[in-house]
Structure formats: C-alpha cells, structure tokens
Amino acid sequence: MAVYTHVTPEELNTFLVPYGIGPVRSFKGIAEGVENSNFLLRTEKASYILTLYEKRVTAEDLPYFLSLMNFIADKGIPGAKPITPKNGKPLGQLCGRPAALIEFLDGVSADPPNLAQCENAGAALAELHLGALEFSEIRANAMGLEAWGALLRAAAPRADEVQTGLGDLLKGELLTIAAKWPTDLPQGVIHADLFPDNVLFVGDQVSGLIDFYFACTDMLTYDLGIMINAWCFDRQGGFEPEKSTALLRGYQAKRKLSKEERDALPLLAHGAALRFILTRLTDWLARDPTALVTPKDPLALLPHLAFHGKANSPSVYGA
Amino acid sequence: MAVYTHVTPEELNTFLVPYGIGPVRSFKGIAEGVENSNFLLRTEKASYILTLYEKRVTAEDLPYFLSLMNFIADKGIPGAKPITPKNGKPLGQLCGRPAALIEFLDGVSADPPNLAQCENAGAALAELHLGALEFSEIRANAMGLEAWGALLRAAAPRADEVQTGLGDLLKGELLTIAAKWPTDLPQGVIHADLFPDNVLFVGDQVSGLIDFYFACTDMLTYDLGIMINAWCFDRQGGFEPEKSTALLRGYQAKRKLSKEERDALPLLAHGAALRFILTRLTDWLARDPTALVTPKDPLALLPHLAFHGKANSPSVYGA
Numbered sequence: 001m002a003v004y005t006h007v008t009p010e011e012l013n014t015f016l017v018p019y020g021i022g023p024v025r026s027f028k029g030i031a032e033g034v035e036n037s038n039f040l041l042r043t044e045k046a047s048y049i050l051t052l053y054e055k056r057v058t059a060e061d062l063p064y065f066l067s068l069m070n071f072i073a074d075k076g077i078p079g080a081k082p083i084t085p086k087n088g089k090p091l092g093q094l095c096g097r098p099a100a101l102i103e104f105l106d107g108v109s110a111d112p113p114n115l116a117q118c119e120n121a122g123a124a125l126a127e128l129h130l131g132a133l134e135f136s137e138i139r140a141n142a143m144g145l146e147a148w149g150a151l152l153r154a155a156a157p158r159a160d161e162v163q164t165g166l167g168d169l170l171k172g173e174l175l176t177i178a179a180k181w182p183t184d185l186p187q188g189v190i191h192a193d194l195f196p197d198n199v200l201f202v203g204d205q206v207s208g209l210i211d212f213y214f215a216c217t218d219m220l221t222y223d224l225g226i227m228i229n230a231w232c233f234d235r236q237g238g239f240e241p242e243k244s245t246a247l248l249r250g251y252q253a254k255r256k257l258s259k260e261e262r263d264a265l266p267l268l269a270h271g272a273a274l275r276f277i278l279t280r281l282t283d284w285l286a287r288d289p290t291a292l293v294t295p296k297d298p299l300a301l302l303p304h305l306a307f308h309g310k311a312n313s314p315s316v317y318g319a
Numbered sequence: 320m321a322v323y324t325h326v327t328p329e330e331l332n333t334f335l336v337p338y339g340i341g342p343v344r345s346f347k348g349i350a351e352g353v354e355n356s357n358f359l360l361r362t363e364k365a366s367y368i369l370t371l372y373e374k375r376v377t378a379e380d381l382p383y384f385l386s387l388m389n390f391i392a393d394k395g396i397p398g399a400k401p402i403t404p405k406n407g408k409p410l411g412q413l414c415g416r417p418a419a420l421i422e423f424l425d426g427v428s429a430d431p432p433n434l435a436q437c438e439n440a441g442a443a444l445a446e447l448h449l450g451a452l453e454f455s456e457i458r459a460n461a462m463g464l465e466a467w468g469a470l471l472r473a474a475a476p477r478a479d480e481v482q483t484g485l486g487d488l489l490k491g492e493l494l495t496i497a498a499k500w501p502t503d504l505p506q507g508v509i510h511a512d513l514f515p516d517n518v519l520f521v522g523d524q525v526s527g528l529i530d531f532y533f534a535c536t537d538m539l540t541y542d543l544g545i546m547i548n549a550w551c552f553d554r555q556g557g558f559e560p561e562k563s564t565a566l567l568r569g570y571q572a573k574r575k576l577s578k579e580e581r582d583a584l585p586l587l588a589h590g591a592a593l594r595f596i597l598t599r600l601t602d603w604l605a606r607d608p609t610a611l612v613t614p615k616d617p618l619a620l621l622p623h624l625a626f627h628g629k630a631n632s633p634s635v636y637g638a
Contacts (some may be wrong), residue, residue: 008430025425025521028359029350040347040359042425106344106361111327255599 004038005052005095010043012050015094016087018085019101022047030043035213037097040104047104048083057213058264059098064139064210066100068092068189072209073103075131078124078200079209080105091294105202107207114244116204124251125194125227129220130255132189141192141216143275145181149268150176151278159286170277173305177271181266182219190223191215195230221261224251228317229276229304230275245318247263252319262314269306269317277301321585324414330618331360331369334413337404338420340364354532358424364425367402371416376532378417383458384531385409385419387508391528392422394450396526397443398401398425426519426526434565435530441569443525444513448539449574451508463592464500467493470505470597473579477604480559482618489596491579492624496590501538501583509521509542514549531617540580544587545568545635547568548595556622564637571638581633588636589627595632596620 012027026042030049037052053062066082073081083101092099110117141147152170159167170302191198192214200208223249232244247248252255257265280298287295311317325510339372345361349368372381385401389409392400401409402420412420429436460466471489478486511533512515519527543566551563571577576584599617606614630636 009427023522024427026423027427030359031348031350108328108343132537199447203342210539 004054005097007039007052007095011095015092015099015129016101017081019103020086021048022081041101049080049102049104050099051063051102052099054097056263057066057098061139062091062098062100064137065215067137068135068215069102069212071135072128072131077127077131078206078210079212080106081127105200105208107202109199110196110201111236113196113231113243115242117307118243119200119246120201120204120206121194121199121231122224122227122247123254124199124209125191126251128191128209129188129223133236134137135189139216141190141218143192143214144216144218144277145271147177147220148275148278149178151282155278155281155285158282162281162284166281170281173270173274177259177267177274178245178307180219180267181271182267185219185221185261185264188219188220189215190218192218192226194221194223194227220255221257221264222268222272224246224248225265225270225272226276228265228269229273229301231315232317233304238259239302239304241316241318248317248319254277257319264313264318264319265314265319266308269311270296270305273301273305277305320527322414323373324412326358328369330414330536334411334418337406338402339405340367340402343524348409356636359421360504368399368421368423369413371413371418371505376417380458380532381410381417381419383456384534385534386456386530387454387534388421389411390454391450393446394476396446396524396528397424398531404414404537421537424519424527424529425519426542430520431553432515432550432562434561436520437562438520438549438565438569439520440513440515441527441546441566442573443518443528444510445540445573447510447528448507448542448569454508458535460537462511462533462598463535463537464497464590467562467594468497472600474597474600474604477599481503481600481603485600489593489600492528492589492593492628494568496586496593499586500590501579501586503542504538504580504583505577506536507539508534510540511537512544513542513543516610539574540576540583541587541591543567544584544591545595547584547588548592548620551636552613552623556619558626560635560637567638569638576638581638584633584636584638585630587622588630592620592624592627596624627629
C-alpha cells in the first residue's frame with residue numbers, strides 16, 4: 001500500500017488546471033504499488049489515476065515510461081494512457097515530485113489466475129511485444145544480467161541472515177546462468193515485471209497492462225521467463241504446467257517463438273527467478289521496520305529457481 | 320491509510336452475490352480511515368465503498384451505525400447509504416470480519432476548510448441533528464465524560480513520557496470540566512467525530528457526512544463543541560474566530576441554539592478538546608512502531624484546551 005505524500009485540495013486543483021478535465025469530484029489515496037503514491041481521481045469528465053513518483057523511480061526514466069505507455073495505448077493495446085496537459089508534456093510536478101495523470105482502467109487483478117486468464121495474459125504480452133516493435137526509444141535493462149552480480153556482491157555478506165547457505169547458493173546459480181545467458185535472441189520492448197498484480201481483467205478478458213516502470217529493451221522471450229515464474233507456480237512453489245501451457249499457447253497464437261527462443265526458455269525462466277530473488281533480497285536486507293511497506297519474501301522464489309535449474313527442455317513449460 | 324485484510328476476487332464475488340449489483344469492474348484498497356479496511360468497488364451499476372470492520376470497532380454496535388446511516392440517508396441528509404442485500408441485513412461477513420457495502424459519495428474533504436465550507440458543514444450538522452430526532456435507537460456515548468476518568472487513570476502514569484507535567488495538567492482540567500458538565504441540555508443523535516476528514520464537499524457544498532462509527536446519543540451542542548475544535552483552529556493551534564462564527568451561523572440557520580446551549584458552548588468545547596487529547600494520548604502510548612498507522616499527536620489539541628478553559632462567553636465563538 002502506498003500513499004507517501006499528502007496532497008492538499010489546493011495543490012491538486014492548481015496541478016490540474018492545464019489538464020482541462022473539470023473540477024475534482026473525488027480524490028482518494030489508493031493502496032496500490034509500493035514505489036509511488038497513487039490516487040484515484042474523478043472529475044465530471046472521467047476517472048484517472050494520479051501518480052506521484054517517489055524516490056525509488058529514476059526521474060530521468062519517467063519520460064520513457066510515459067512515452068511508451070502513450071505509444072502502446074495508441075496502438076490499441078489494453079494499457080493506461082497518460083493524459084497530456086496543454087503544455088504537451090505528460091510529466092508534471094506536484095508537491096515537489098514528478099507526477100502524471102493517467103487514464104483509469106476498469107479491471108481486477110487475478111489472484112490466483114485461472115487458465116483462461118493465463119492464456120489471455122500471454123496473448124496480451126505478445127500484443128505488447130508486437131505493438132511496441134516500432135517504438136523507437138531505447139532503455140537498457142537496469143535489472144538485467146549485469147546488475148545481478150552487483151546486487152549479489154552487495155547482498156551476499158548478509159544473505160545468510162535470511163537463510164543459511166543462501167549466499168553461496170545464489171553465487172552458484174548466477175555462475176551457471178551467466179555462463180549460458182543468450183545474447184542473440186530477438187530484442188524489443190519488454191514489460192519486465194508482468195506479475196498478476198500488473199494485469200487487470202474484466203472477467204477473463206485483459207482490460208489493461210499496468211505499471212510499466214521496469215519496462216526496457218531486452219530479449220522478448222525473457223518477459224515470458226518472468227511470467228512463467230509469476231503466473232505458473234502455486235503459493236507453495238509448486239509448478240503448474242497447465243498454466244504455463246496456457247500462457248505459452250496464448251502468446252504463440254499472436255507471436256510464434258523461434259526454435260532458439262523456445263530452447264532458451266528454461267534458462268530465461270531460471271534467470272528471471274534469480275533476478276527477483278536478488279532484488280527482493282536487497283529490499284529485505286534494507287528494510288526499515290517502521291516503514292509502511294513490507295518487502296516481498298526473497299525465499300518465495302527459491303523453489304522456482306531450483307525447478308528451472310533442472311528443466312532440460314522447453315516442453316517442460318508446454319512450448 | 321488502512322487496508323488490513325486482503326480480499327481475493329473469489330471471496331469478493333461470493334460476498335457480493337446477494338447484493339445483485341452485477342460483476343466487479345474495479346476493486347481497489349483505499350487509504351482512508353484508520354480503524355477499518357476500506358475498498359472502492361465499481362460494478363456496471365454504480366460505485367461503492369466496501370468496509371471490513373477490524374478489531375477496534377465493537378461488532379455489536381455495527382447494526383446501530385448502519386441503521387442510523389440508512390435512516391438519515393432516507394431523510395435526504397447527505398450521507399452514504401448502506402446497501403441492503405436480499406436477506407435484508409446490511410451487515411455481512413467477509414474474510415471472517417463484519418463487512419458492509421455502502422453507497423459511494425462524490426466529494427473531497429476540506430483541508431483546511433474555508434469559511435463557506437465551515438458554514439455549510441455547520442448547517443449539515445444541524446440537518447443531521449434535526450433529521451435524526453425520530454431515530455428511535457439509543458447508543459450511549461462510549462467516549463463521554465464517564466470514559467474520560469478511566470482513560471486518564473490508565474494513561475496518567477506514562478503521560479509525562481509525552482510531555483512533562485501532562486498527567487497533572489489533564490487531571491486538573493478534567494476536575495474543572497466534570498464539576499460543571501451540563502446534564503440538562505437537549506439530547507439526540509450526535510456524530511461525535513465530525514472532523515473535516517469526515518465531511519465531503521463538491522466545491523463548497525456538502526456532498527456527504529461519513530464515518531458514523533462514534534455516533535451516539537448525547538447533547539446535540541457537544542457536537543458543535545467537537546466541530547469548533549476540529550474546524551476552527553489553524554495548524555499552530557491558533558483560534559480562528561471567523562470560522563467559528565461561520566460554523567455557528569450555518570448551524571443556527573437550521574437549528575437555533577437555546578440560551579442554555581449557547582452558554583454551555585465554552586465548556587462543551589473544552590470537554591471535547593480533553594476527550595480527543597485523552598483518546599489520542601491512549602493511542603499514542605499504545606502505539607506499535609511497526610504498525611501502518613501513525614497515531615495522531617495528542618499534544619496538537621493542548622492549545623485548544625487552554626483556549627476554551629479561558630473562554631468566558633459564547634460570544635468568543637461568535638454565538
């Protein structure tokens with residue numbers, strides 16, 4: 001849950017003038033996202049999400065994210081469109097923070113997703129990949145392979161506070177993954193954080209992809225590796241092959257994977273599990289016990305890591 | 320901010336069946352209230368607030384609160400109306416907690432209120448008092464004079480942790496107030512917590528009174544004493560007589576105070592300041608530093624307490 005910044009009605013009204021969306025009818029902080037302050041805003045014209053970007057988002061990257069969100073919404077891919085005020089720049093300032101007003105999307109996250117939702121989310125990812133092919137801006141993946149070594153070096157000395165032997169385990173996994181990490185697979189815009197939280201459904205239909213604040217340029221199939229971790233395991237860490245099969249079927253109905261992409265799936269899923277373990281471990285070790293946000297459990301993805309390490313064929317995932 | 324309980328889409332859908340409001344289009348936890356979990360729910364039919372009552376609300380009192388909210392909404396007083404499901408009982412169960420679905424009201428709290436908002440809020444309070452005269456249920460004020468002694472006895476031994484001499488100061492004030500506390504003023508339903516947070520405005524017009532979870536039967540004018548503390552002081556604790564004058568003008572345009580009620584205003588405002596200091600002090604001393612909610616500063620109302628203690632006439636407040 002996240003509302004870090006208090007916005008007075010006066011500050012809000014001043015901010016909204018150039019958007020021309022009429023007087024505020026309702027304004028409520030919402031418990032969504034852990035990085036930013038989010039508010040649900042209603043005027044007589046429509047409903048919006050107002051996001052204030054707090055310290056963890058790099059301000060220089062915000063124009064990229066908003067530009068991408070705008071691009072894909074214009075392509076008809078279900079995703080929230082930033083509202084552009086009179087000055088033409090969707091990134092404004094409110095309460096001393098970068099801020100953006102974004103179209104409100106109906107929909108509810110799946111928890112846990114059913115098979116139809118896995119299939120439809122896979123199709124939506126393929127639509128995102130295809131729709132953003134012409135998006136010309138480039139952003140390196142700040143949470144890619146190069147970052148993992150640095151994260152692990154910083155976390156390793158205290159990793160055993162979380163679980164005995166964790167530091168050594170992760171070092172071994174990183175060496176294995178880095179030695180084989182592919183470099184020649186098709187690249188493009190990836191969402192890079194498409195957990196069920198970040199897909200809205202109305203019924204089983206995808207109504208929106210949200211939270212593009214890790215989006216970057218990287219191997220398209222890596223996004224599938226992330227989704228396999230996020231969508232296709234139960235709460236105890238047990239792999240659910242029928243969900244993975246549905247996810248990949250949905251994806252491939254829109255964008256067929258090449259043989260090289262299919263063959264790389266176990267490794268990409270393995271790397272994705274490591275990436276989220278490392279960032280969660282970093283957050284866990286840096287947690288402030290008085291803070292509002294409880295960091296995610298770094299150990300929750302250990303079964304995933306072990307599973308992918310043993311997967312010897314893309315057929316394990318249904319590809 | 321407050322979302323203490325996680326509600327899955329499946330639990331939500333099951334809960335909503337008897338309400339007949341159609342499939343869920345959107346469901347978001349909102350940062351509102353400190354006692355309960357609140358969610359904004361949209362279906363194709365309308366928008367609603369779903370409240371899960373957490374441990375601090377006494378479950379036996381909930382039917383009274385919901386019945387009162389229903390009664391006053393039916394009287395046309397701006398306030399949120401509970402939705403009644405097929406079984407006729409607006410109080411349900413969700414995730415093991417009492418839960419109610421309540422009409423969503425447009426509007427934004429005033430922060431700080433302007434003079435027109437003070438006047439209109441005063442008028443809305445009078446409408447509530449008059450509209451609820453025929454409400455037949457009775458609930459004693461659990462935070463009335465009788466409770467203050469017990470709160471103070473419990474808090475006094477540690478009160479000086481907050482400020483040196485605070486325990487003795489509050490004991491002296493309670494003796495002064497209790498010795499003169501009126502017993503013969505007109506009684507009825509009071510809101511008992513009508514801070515600016517709990518009044519929604521569209522522009523300067525009141526669109527709704529909310530959060531009736533302290534409502535009870537007590538002296539009507541005591542509600543004005545509470546509002547004077549909550550609406551008519553600046554952030555540094557300086558009294559703003561023009562706001563108080565506007566508040567009382569709005570109230571008296573709908574319900575004229577008797578001479579006895581006017582004369583009791585300084586004492587009732589004095590007691591109201593003490594009531595909120597005592598409950599905030601209790602919360603402060605019991606605070607859990609790892610909790611999501613920061614308790615309100617018990618010292619913020621000390622200037623109010625001193626001011627009312629010296630006020631020798633209702634004309635101080637513009638009455």
